Amino acid sequence: MYIGTYARKVPKKPAVIDAETGSLLTYEQLNAESNRVARLLHERGLRRGDQVAIFMENHLSYMAVIWAALRSGLRAVPLNRYYNAEEVAYVVNDCGAKAIFTTAAQGNVAKALPGQIPGCGHLFVMDGDLPGWERYETALALQSALPPEVETMGAVMSYTSGTTGRPRGVLRPMPNVPASATWGGWIDTGELFDIDENTVYLSPAPFYHGAPMRFCRAVHMAGGTLVFMRKFDAEQALRLIEHYRVTHSQWVPTMFVRMLKLDRSIRERYDLSSHRIAIHAAAPCPTDVKHQMISWWGPIVHEYYGATDSAGITSITCEEWLQHPGSVGQADPERVKVCRDDGSEAAAGEPGQVYFVGEPESLPRYLNDPEKTRASRHPEHDNWVTGGDIGVIRENGYLYLTGRKAFTIISGGVNIYPQAIEDALIEHPLVADAAVFGVPNEEMGEEVKAVLELARGVEPSADLVDQLTVYCKTRVARYMVPRSFEFVEKLPRTETGKLMKKEMRDAYWPDQVK
Template sequence: MFIGTHAAQAPNRPAVIDSATGEMMTYRELDERSNSFAQYLAAFGVRRGDTVALFMENNMRFMEVVWATRRSGLYLTAVNRYLTADEAAYIINDSDAVVVVASKARQDIAVTLPPRLPRCRGFLMTDGTIDGWLSYEDTIAPFPVTPLAEQWIGELMLYSSGTTGRPKGVRRPLRDVAVGEDEIVKAFVGGYGFDQKTVYLSPAPMYHAAPLAFSLGVHHAGGTVVMMPRFDPVEALACIERYRITHSQWVPTMFVRMLKLPEAERRRHDLSSHRMAIHAAAPCPTQVKRAMIEWWGKIIHEYYGATEGNGMTRINAAEWLAHPGSVGRAVIGVLHICDEDGNELPAGEAGLVYFERDTVSFAYHKDPARTRSAQHPMHVNWSTVGDIGAVDADGYLFLTDRKAFMIISGGVNIYPREIEDLLVSHPVVRDVAVFGIPDTEMGEQVKAVIEPMDGVHPSDVLADELIAWMRGRLAHYKVPKSVDFVEQLPRLPTGKLYKQALRAAYWPAPA
């Protein structure tokens, strides 16, 4: 059902809760406030097919802006709250946004944006104002809380994380349907048992595709979204107990951080309400996932997909225990594994992962060449996001790594994920990145950059010990030739590692 229906049937039911403060927005408030913003946008001349950009942290105003665009036939571009001014301006300009909504908490970046955004006509700020921005609250207050006369369903136009290059805007055609049941959202979150009693914990940033799509799904079902301002392993466990969380969503680095808590801290909280923990966004080491299943039980569910929405696989805990390491079987689209020339490979052989859809499901905004490069050379409705994997005889997909991250050393292909999965299991390692660096003889050599646990002091001796430890567990050509240490790896809050920034320090600048 649509949020307007829930607002009519259960106006006082919580729609959104801030986990840190306990502040709550009811369905009536979400419906009315999103209506007011939709009415403002219409009066301001924003028309169906236009774009609104949203630049804020996990803020109580976040979902009302999303729902206003959703019920106005608009595109919504949620911008990573951690971007620099140049990065944020690039995305907002590229999206052709005509209105930007930011929060006062982002003022250090927001103050620089108006002169950089010549096509934007409206700049609104929540929780206060700065020069060049109008108060969001004061601006929408005079507008009716009733729906627009015509409510066409809008779309998300999100940008890929840009871990291997400039972020790409993913644009889908608007649908000629009025707001109501959203078949795309239902397909994405279907099977997870969302209903009016669902209390969903989102410890990840809402600007990312997965938390945003799942929150929309929870609202369609009439459940409650509990937003954490930021992930903290102890607070996440406390939230499950405090809010009687039924469903949650994670990335593997969050699992790692929780598993490395002291045993007493891990066991201190009542997690009995927790029925389903969903994870995705990055590869999960098998030993980490097995440990989570042992701790939380068979409530762990995984899916594989991308911002592009070109396909999806799913796997539950029982299936995973029978197929450890798999990300599941296709539930949206048909899987194909192909070589570099587009030839389909047999079961068990690794190649590019393609999803076949009935029609072309997406395009990269203003980038037809990149769009075409994501399509199969012979089947335009087969698309890939550059992941490498293999499908077993039962149809279960096993991911190897991103094609862009592959290391070629002496003509041999080396996939960093296997090495990273091993290293993160070592007790002194909090996080790790493995990539190739120049080697005059071999072309590339394997480098590991490690973020150590608190209290662990980096040293050449520790680096040598880790290399020796790996030699007994990996083929010799996969073992990193050297190990460096950093205080913190550049991992995005969505769980993805920003390897481009790491590699740049080791590779010569382009001539």
């Protein structure tokens, strides 16, 4: 089903709620606004397969624009709300967007765009005016709230986060079905996590990221209610679970860490009894952090592993994970492969690059980048797709991730995967966050370096370095112990919890950026 169905069945039911203000759109209102946007875009000449860019903060009308694309055969292209003008223009021009939506809150960046996106002929701004932009509310007022005459299913095209290079659009074949047909991603999103009309889903993450948007779409397909945060705050998230009787949520591990660091009196202040499924993804979660979350929230913490540019997912329930700590799920041998650098399949327990075996008709490719698309494929199997993760399938058949190929440290010919070191460091009580990567070493090629964000009130010192070195020797193999430590006020992470490791690493490789 899609929102038009629920606009008829439960017109006054809240579809989207802005948690910061309490303002909302009912299904009737969301459906009407998305119909108007769909008609506006059709009037301006957009047709099936065209791109629509969205440069907005989490906003009450965000999903109206998304659903306008999804019912019009268009591709919605959400943009990182923290992009600067050059970055926005790059994505808009790269994907060939014919229309873009923004808000007055994004005005400092958006005002510079009209001269930089010549191929994008229709620029709409909400909540105010900007030179060169058309007022969204005025344009919509001229459109009918009735559904478009022809409704075909559209899609969302996300851009990769850019943590290992310039972001690329991940393009999948456009579905050739009516807008009311069942979305292909429903089984591994809505059905897998028991999303239905009674679901109240809390989204503390940005809409522009692929995983939150996927779940927001699933919630509306089921007739549930979406509650969104404009920006994550640890205590506010708990308050919202109690206030809105949230049933489902999705998190990244850094959010878990911040909630766990709240004083126990704050953590125990809120009634979380309605909360029955808490999903996490997007970045690896240290096992100790997850154990603490399960001890606090109970056996409701579930996980899935996939990516914007993936051809599949794995998932693991809380009960399974407690039996196989650190795993991201059982690996179907027909769907998940771990391969050596030469393409041969790795033995059980041997690390290698993780591939998903995809259906040929649904394989992703990188827009305008055939070289990167080829690099994401197995050398002998065109339908084996990798996002660059390194993992191992153990004898029990479960998949464990060990890092990213781009950040594998090769020291003296030995491969070192930073994730295990980062997981160990972040569990130290004096460490708030950790990044580990390779830096030049004349003899060994690379050596292990740790850049740390310390817990509040902790000051860097030589004694602390000695303490951390001794600690690491008890947690990881000796050759994995960092040779140097650096302390920063705050590590750069995306809103979805991914370390911006490339920028940190490149600073140490001025003559050889990798």
